[in-house]
Amino acid sequence: MFNFKHFLGKTFALLLLVLLIFYVKPLGTTHANPANDVDYSKDVIYQIVTDRFYDGNSNNNPTGSIYSSDCSNLHKYCGGDWQGIIDKITDGYLTDMGVTAIWISQPVENVYALHPSGYTSYHGYWARDYKRTNPFYGSYSDFDRLIEAAHSNGIKVIMDFTPNHSSPALETDPSYAENGALYNDGNLLGTYSNDPLNIFDHFGGTDFSSYEDGIYRNLYDLADYNLNNGGIDTYLKDSIKLWLDKGIDGIRIDAVKHMSQGWQKSLMSEIYNHRPVFTFGEWFLGTGKIDPQNHHFANESGMSLLDFQYGQTIREVLRDGTMDWNGFHDMIQSTSNEYKEVIDQVTFIDNHDMARFSVEGSTNRQTDMALAVLLTSRGVPTIYYGTEQYMTGNIDPENRKPMPSFDRSTTAYQIISKLASLRQSNPALGYGDTEQRWINSDVYIYEREFGDNVVVTAINRGHSNYSITNLSTSLPAGIYEDELDSILSGNNITVNTDGFVDSFTLNARGVAIWQYSKKSTTPIIGHVGPMDGIAENTITINGEGFGGIKGTVQFNSANAAVQSRSDTEIKVEVPSVPAGKYDITVKNGDNVASNNYEEFEVLTDKQIPIRFVVHNAYTDYGSNVYVVGNVSELGNWDPNKAIGPMFNQVVYQYPTWYFDLSVPASTTIEFKFIKKDSLGNVEWESGTNHMYTTPTQGTDTVIVNWQ
Ligand code: NOJ
Ligand code: NOJ
Ligand code: CA
Ligand code: CA
Numbered sequence: 006m007f008n009f010k011h012f013l014g015k016t017f018a019l020l021l022l023v024l025l026i027f028y029v030k031p032l033g034t035t036h037a038n039p040a041n042d043v044d045y046s047k048d049v050i051y052q053i054v055t056d057r058f059y060d061g062n063s064n065n066n067p068t069g070s071i072y073s074s075d076c077s078n079l080h081k082y083c084g085g086d087w088q089g090i091i092d093k094i095t096d097g098y099l100t101d102m103g104v105t106a107i108w109i110s111q112p113v114e115n116v117y118a119l120h121p122s123g124y125t126s127y128h129g130y131w132a133r134d135y136k137r138t139n140p141f142y143g144s145y146s147d148f149d150r151l152i153e154a155a156h157s158n159g160i161k162v163i164m165d166f167t168p169n170h171s172s173p174a175l176e177t178d179p180s181y182a183e184n185g186a187l188y189n190d191g192n193l194l195g196t197y198s199n200d201p202l203n204i205f206d207h208f209g210g211t212d213f214s215s216y217e218d219g220i221y222r223n224l225y226d227l228a229d230y231n232l233n234n235g236g237i238d239t240y241l242k243d244s245i246k247l248w249l250d251k252g253i254d255g256i257r258i259d260a261v262k263h264m265s266q267g268w269q270k271s272l273m274s275e276i277y278n279h280r281p282v283f284t285f286g287e288w289f290l291g292t293g294k295i296d297p298q299n300h301h302f303a304n305e306s307g308m309s310l311l312d313f314q315y316g317q318t319i320r321e322v323l324r325d326g327t328m329d330w331n332g333f334h335d336m337i338q339s340t341s342n343e344y345k346e347v348i349d350q351v352t353f354i355d356n357h358d359m360a361r362f363s364v365e366g367s368t369n370r371q372t373d374m375a376l377a378v379l380l381t382s383r384g385v386p387t388i389y390y391g392t393e394q395y396m397t398g399n400i401d402p403e404n405r406k407p408m409p410s411f412d413r414s415t416t417a418y419q420i421i422s423k424l425a426s427l428r429q430s431n432p433a434l435g436y437g438d439t440e441q442r443w444i445n446s447d448v449y450i451y452e453r454e455f456g457d458n459v460v461v462t463a464i465n466r467g468h469s470n471y472s473i474t475n476l477s478t479s480l481p482a483g484i485y486e487d488e489l490d491s492i493l494s495g496n497n498i499t500v501n502t503d504g505f506v507d508s509f510t511l512n513a514r515g516v517a518i519w520q521y522s523k524k525s526t527t528p529i530i531g532h533v534g535p536m537d538g539i540a541e542n543t544i545t546i547n548g549e550g551f552g553g554i555k556g557t558v559q560f561n562s563a564n565a566a567v568q569s570r571s572d573t574e575i576k577v578e579v580p581s582v583p584a585g586k587y588d589i590t591v592k593n594g595d596n597v598a599s600n601n602y603e604e605f606e607v608l609t610d611k612q613i614p615i616r617f618v619v620h621n622a623y624t625d626y627g628s629n630v631y632v633v634g635n636v637s638e639l640g641n642w643d644p645n646k647a648i649g650p651m652f653n654q655v656v657y658q659y660p661t662w663y664f665d666l667s668v669p670a671s672t673t674i675e676f677k678f679i680k681k682d683s684l685g686n687v688e689w690e691s692g693t694n695h696m697y698t699t700p701t702q703g704t705d706t707v708i709v710n711w712q
Contacts, residue, residue, distance in 0.1 A: 108255070
């Protein structure tokens with residue numbers, strides 16, 4: 006009789022030999038640059054609060070009232086720096102954990118002043134000069150060495166970036182902190198109380214009562230930028246290009262809910278035309294919060310978001326016990342529809358703005374289980390520094406304590422390390438969809454699948470063992486060992502030819518992960534990045550089975566010029582086609598077509614931010630004003646794709662309506678305003694279309710009367 010187990014064993018041994026021969030060499034050599042800056046699906050990000058990670062150079066530590074040498078005052082600088090990160094890269098702490106990207110604090114110069122409440126800018130969110138470094142983190146040459154150390158160890162570097170505000174300020178009290186002062190490589194541009202260039206908004210602080218209020222009023226006491234001002238627009242865009250030229254591989258954008266989507270889309274266009282890198286924004290959502298504007302932003306702005314729905318839900322299920330797996334699976338299903346590219350959203354179990362996942366005095370098992378789920382879920386997983394050491398601490402600043410140790414033997418560290426390498430080797434984790442295979446309030450068994458690659462995760466958060474019967478899976482017949490080597494009490498399973506798994510016991514508080522990997526021989530697209538661009542921009546397509554150098558790539562039916570092509574990655578140019586949404590398809594040399602990767606947005610031209618203002622637009626209660634026009638960015642005259650609802654409370658007031666839009670540069674635009682009621686009934690302006698030619702760069706405001 007054919008012995009399947011024996012056969013598998015032999016095949017594995019052979020495979021191992023082949024792997025050893027082919028892969029030992031490339032792994033041993035150093036990479037000049039991490040492979041791919043637009044696809045993070047297979048990566049694990051490690052979030053570092055630079056000041057709190059490791060002090061590698063005590064000579065750059067602050068002196069005086071802003072420094073706490075023993076870090077007993079968590080509001081002050083504690084000495085961590087880029088040299089410290091370099092040290093932890095070169096000593097193997099990050100690479101052994103399997104980390105392939107680090108997200109570091111905003112690297113730019115921050116205020117030096119002590120905030121009236123005793124706070125400092127150790128966190129990097131209070132910029133004063135985006136073209137200089139924070140000297141307490143290091144110099145430009147230290148930053149160059151950080152990039153170099155990271156890249157030569159296969160690690161991408163993501164920087165935090167705050168284009169919403171400078172620093173704490175009070176209009177009436179110039180002596181409050183540094184009064185929001187902003188410098189351009191040493192030259193003062195303005196302060197909040199003395200703002201001749203009009204680079205700041207002056208509408209007071211937000212009460213968070215509306216989206217509009219949160220955009221144009223100050224977030225807490227932070228001096229808000231007037232992004233409609235050409236000077237600050239250019240300054241911020243030049244600044245991020247400076248850091249892109251320094252070699253960063255990704256950007257985390259702070260407080261994206263507090264800036265117009267239009268300006269941010271123009272920022273993304275600037276980045277994608279300079280050097281495309283994976284970019285994700287922070288749109289905070291509290292526990293149980295779902296916000297359609299958050300989904301719209303993730304789908305249309307050109308950047309991804311931190312996935313707070315995911316983060317808050319996993320905390321409810323595994324930390325707080327306020328939800329069960331059914332609620333978790335509902336979130337997995339709904340977000341897969343709400344986000345067009347759910348695999349590009351950035352997942353986490355904790356961060357610097359919420360209590361740490363591990364709870365003082367409780368078992369670490371809940372953290373271990375959460376990490377196993379995080380690292381096998383859809384989305385780009387992020388580990389907050391110290392979670393692997395089971396650090397505890399309530400919300401800011403207790404959640405930002407210094408690293409207690411760099412112990413590589415913790416169970417959490419082992420889990421991250423094993424699953425980070427599984428994310429690299431099995432593309433089901435990066436690109437696959439998620440299917441629920443077995444569920445009750447305590448047990449969740451889910452399958453990720455991409456082509457012939459399958460990963461199944463089984464978790465039992467309950468305190469008693471469960472007997473699992475009638476589990477079926479896409480894993481081919483065979484015996485599967487737990488990828489976690491039973492460190493979370495996982496078991497092996499036997500899958501039969503009909504796909505059913507022999508009954509087994511899933512241990513209490515246990516996690517088991519089983520996987521199968523086989524390269525597809527026909528094309529299958531897993532990821533496209535970026536997902537918008539103008540003709541001739543380079544787009545990177547990743548997946549499997551693309552075949553040799555022969556074959557085509559199409560945007561709908563238009564062929565795209567191929568720049569490079571391998572079995573798993575193709576770089577193409579966006580074809581010269583009318584602006585709009587396109588599905589991307591790869592065909593191999595035998596003309597076998599892949600899945601369609603949907604809704605790539607071809608833009609009319611490079612985007613710039615323009616404020617549209619219409620006076621005297623009187624509406625009935627519940628009706629709103631929108632703008633629609635003759636370019637794709639303005640909905641191609643389709644009222645269902647009109648941009649808005651426009652605003653009418655802060656910068657201008659009803660019956661004047663305004664909105665900051667992202668529109669193509671150097672383009673003559675025809676447009677009209679429309680009124681829409683809650684049922685979707687549309688009232689058009691009368692008369693001829695408004696006409697306006699956009700500038701080649703910078704910003705502008707176009708003001709008309711409702712006609
Ligand atoms: C969100 C950041 O994550 C938080 O830590 C910061 O204080 C605010 N934005 C303001 O920059
Ligand atoms: C009255 C208008 O009729 C309504 O449409 C608008 O939303 C409110 N004013 C608030 O500005
Ligand atoms: Ca230091
Ligand atoms: Ca703002």
